[in-house]
Amino acid sequence: MEVMLMIAGAIVVLVLLYFIAVNNKLEQTTVKIQEADSGIDVFLQKRFDTLTKLVDITKSYATYEKETLLEAIKLRSQGSIPEREKTIATLDQVDRDIRVIAENYPQLKASDLFRELQKAAVDAEDHLQAARRLYNANVSSLNQMIVSFPQSIIANMKGIQPKEMFKADPGKKEDVDVSITID
Amino acid sequence: MQEATDRELLFEALEKMRKDTLRNFAIACGAVFILFVFFFIRFPMIFLFSIIGYLLIIMFIWMAMKGPYIRFFKEKVVTGVLSSMLEDVSYEPNLGFSESEVMESRLVTRGNRYHSEDLVSGVYKGVFVQRSDVRIENETKSGDTTIQTTYFSGQWMKLKFQKEIEGLLYVIDHDFPCSGAKGIFNTNHLDKVKVESIAFNETFKVYCQQAHDAFYILTPRTMESLEKLASKNKSLSILFAKDTIHVAVNTNRNAFEIGLLRPVDIDEETKRVHDDMRVLLDFVDAIIAI
Numbered sequence: 001m002e003v004m005l006m007i008a009g010a011i012v013v014l015v016l017l018y019f020i021a022v023n024n025k026l027e028q029t030t031v032k033i034q035e036a037d038s039g040i041d042v043f044l045q046k047r048f049d050t051l052t053k054l055v056d057i058t059k060s061y062a063t064y065e066k067e068t069l070l071e072a073i074k075l076r077s078q079g080s081i082p083e084r085e086k087t088i089a090t091l092d093q094v095d096r097d098i099r100v101i102a103e104n105y106p107q108l109k110a111s112d113l114f115r116e117l118q119k120a121a122v123d124a125e126d127h128l129q130a131a132r133r134l135y136n137a138n139v140s141s142l143n144q145m146i147v148s149f150p151q152s153i154i155a156n157m158k159g160i161q162p163k164e165m166f167k168a169d170p171g172k173k174e175d176v177d178v179s180i181t182i183d
Numbered sequence: 184m185q186e187a188t189d190r191e192l193l194f195e196a197l198e199k200m201r202k203d204t205l206r207n208f209a210i211a212c213g214a215v216f217i218l219f220v221f222f223f224i225r226f227p228m229i230f231l232f233s234i235i236g237y238l239l240i241i242m243f244i245w246m247a248m249k250g251p252y253i254r255f256f257k258e259k260v261v262t263g264v265l266s267s268m269l270e271d272v273s274y275e276p277n278l279g280f281s282e283s284e285v286m287e288s289r290l291v292t293r294g295n296r297y298h299s300e301d302l303v304s305g306v307y308k309g310v311f312v313q314r315s316d317v318r319i320e321n322e323t324k325s326g327d328t329t330i331q332t333t334y335f336s337g338q339w340m341k342l343k344f345q346k347e348i349e350g351l352l353y354v355i356d357h358d359f360p361c362s363g364a365k366g367i368f369n370t371n372h373l374d375k376v377k378v379e380s381i382a383f384n385e386t387f388k389v390y391c392q393q394a395h396d397a398f399y400i401l402t403p404r405t406m407e408s409l410e411k412l413a414s415k416n417k418s419l420s421i422l423f424a425k426d427t428i429h430v431a432v433n434t435n436r437n438a439f440e441i442g443l444l445r446p447v448d449i450d451e452e453t454k455r456v457h458d459d460m461r462v463l464l465d466f467v468d469a470i471i472a473i
Contacts, residue, residue, distance in 0.1 A: 039395060129402070
């Protein structure tokens with residue numbers, strides 16, 4: 001009888017330890033997702049700032065509708081993933097348009113400041129891509145835990161739902177209308 | 184035509200030097216042997232010490248005699264290959280990376296014997312690179328027995344990178360000698376990160392101080408390039424530290440050495456040196472593409 005009680009006690013302790021471990025893992029992953037999520041905002045802002053500066057120096061060569069960028073930042077502040085994907089697509093479009101303008105104005109393209117800012121824009125884009133991929137990797141890890149037995153039981157108890165991921169490259173899939181007028 | 188003649192002349196010079204070295208070595212061995220025979224006849228009670236002494240002197244003569252031949256090979260063949268691959272090349276056969284620099288990278292397990300030579304510096308596609316052969320061993324004594332374990336033997340490369348990261352990022356091949364060693368990556372607050380590519384995770388382990396750095400450096404394109412490199416060269420490991428990259432390729436041999444015992448095959452030796460250097464430059468190509 002004593003042995004049986006000890007075995008039962010050991011099982012309860014093991015289950016409890018497992019529960020704590022899985023619970024901690026779920027909590028840690030959720031925190032990592034939140035961190036990655038705010039990382040996206042940081043790099044989105046950085047990219048927006050860099051592109052704004054690029055637009056400012058491009059304005060003297062071409063008339064550019066700066067409001068499009070302001071629209072992009074407005075969308076970003078709304079926060080959901082599809083909205084932020086749309087913002088990213090808008091920024092991608094702005095970036096492409098600036099390149100087109102630069103192709104038509106060799107003086108602009110040759111300007112040191114423009115080249116510096118373009119380099120910074122590329123870097124900001126790379127950081128943004130990295131932040132999105134990190135977010136997706138963390139979400140993927142959480143989603144895998146949620147669907148795997150027996151972690152799924154604990155995830156259900158805690159009411160954790162699968163999270164949405166960023167699409168691979170929304171910029172290439174969506175066409176955002178940005179008007180440019182080259183003088 | 185001129186090139187073929189030059190190769191022919193180089194081959195003849197190397198072969199002559201090799202044969203002369205072997206002949207001189209044989210004469211030296213014979214002379215030392217005769218001396219030891221006289222010594223043995225005079226002092227028969229220290230026979231064992233005489234044998235050990237004889238072997239040590241023979242080893243010393245061998246090392247001293249093969250030196251000029253290897254130097255000649257490096258000067259004529261290795262320098263030529265390097266000049267065809269790098270700009271502003273500088274080759275220092277007797278210099279290497281400092282022990283502290285290599286050890287501080289923590290890419291390899293720390294041993295108690297360190298040797299580095301064949302330092303090459305040059306510019307490849309606008310990137311300044313430095314490479315050197317590195318050998319790290321650990322010698323332990325247990326009673327009368329000395330155990331020597333090689334932790335790393337191969338090529339080491341250092342270069343500046345156009346991207347800068349906040350912390351440290353290690354990309355370690357699963358076959359790399361230290362990849363199984365516990366403790367190395369438990370310091371510096373390193374976390375193990377898994378990237379999206381299953382194939383990449385199967386080939387490399389990724390440790391970093393900040394997960395964002397790993398995703399910033401390891402873009403899908405870079406991962407693909409590194410996988411291709413790893414499929415050709417096992418035991419490739421990389422450290423990204425701020426704007427500097429350290430690359431360690433464990434080949435278990437010295438890249439620019441040549442043996443004395445067999446006839447020289449200039450084409451084969453040139454190809455070997457070229458291929459070893461190519462491994463490192465392929466990495467630079469993969470990194471430039473980021």
